[in-house]
Amino acid sequence: MKILIVDDSKAMRMIVKRTLRQAGFGDASVSEAADGKQGLEAIRANQPDLVLCDWNMPEMSGMELLQALRAEGNAVHFGFVTSEGTAEMRSLASQASAAFLIAKPFTPETFAEALSGVVG
């Protein structure tokens, strides 16, 4: 399985990678992108099975990335990993066809539960 992490924080990308391993996804091939624009290029080039994406990023936000993907007919599994998880954000994410929204701080169990419903 190929997973792409899109986050402008290198620290958070490292934490998400570690949490994926702890959640039982240690066999996945994990790649990274530092903003939505880089993420879009990486998705087009590498066709991951799942995208884990921050909400607020420079260049292109997570929501803009998701909308761009769906506009070009790309149905890749997509989940947000973000520092806020308001009801409004969850609703926006769901309407835009995100599979889940994980609010920080998170645990490996949170990841396992959210991802198992999508790529389990």
Place this chain on the structure above:
Amino acid sequence: MLATGTHQMLDLLQRSCEEVFPMALGHAPIAEGDPVGAMEGDTRAALITLVGEFGRVQLGLATSERGSREIAGHLLGMEADDPELVPDNIEDAIGELMNILAGHVKQLDASLLQAAELGLPLVVEGHIKPTPHQELLAQPARIDNTDLHLVVLVEKRPA
């Protein structure tokens, strides 16, 4: 009623640390004495702004250079002396930790959840002093062997 008084905000930040630190850093914070109204000496601090109709509130985490390295190490699952913990990674890590703490502060208070926008975290070095229009309150604390201060800077309201 928005919980944006100095003591209320410090209480929310402390509660956020108590819930976030064990999960993110593997250690619970321990308060060391009473809150103080001024910071002494230079620190490395991650600050983030909550802004809304109520004004601006800055939340912060201040420690030493060594302390920021130790906290970043806890967050990233590394030893404090790991060569991969270069200054950029340390700043990124403590900024991200502040971002998580502030997001959780909003989750803890329903009025803030609706009324406050979260800014981007900023990492600064030097002496943290309030402007003439701000009030500062800081809680000395410790996590594992690292001393730190939880800091709030709140705009004074007109009398």
